[in-house]
Amino acid sequence: MYFVKVYVTYKDSVLDPQGEAVKNAVHRLGYETVEDIRIGKYFEIQVSAEASAVEETIEGICDKLLANVNMETYRYEIEQLEGI
């Protein structure tokens, strides 16, 4: 069993209006030292495939479902769960 953490973020060239709105809210709370906030998505995925198939599975899911590859980029970390 593998435990995969996937991070989906906007590409740097894409504006993030939601992050901008959160930054403004943070400033109104008094945290003026916050210079920038960008918001992404985070997924924790458990996969029971063989080691060789995990990457292919994750990249397939990201490309087809979790990320809009025109505007977003993703990265992932694979951990093996012990004893399962």
Added chain:
Amino acid sequence: MYFVKVYVTYKDSVLDPQGEAVKNAVHRLGYETVEDIRIGKYFEIQVSAEASAVEETIEGICDKLLANVNMETYRYEIEQLEGI
């Protein structure tokens, strides 16, 4: 300048219906080896505070704005940006 990555996730005891829906969609795409998906939020925050104030700033923002501490938990990683 510090670069902080914040991960907000549901507590384990809280159901994640959005994750369940995504898991069903992933199965319909043919990725039957995916056992579980949980969805969280991911924030990339740049802070220009002194080192001693960064943790306090981040925890304040998370507690007040980014996470609903009744249902969600958060963790964060602080990196120092070089040369800024």
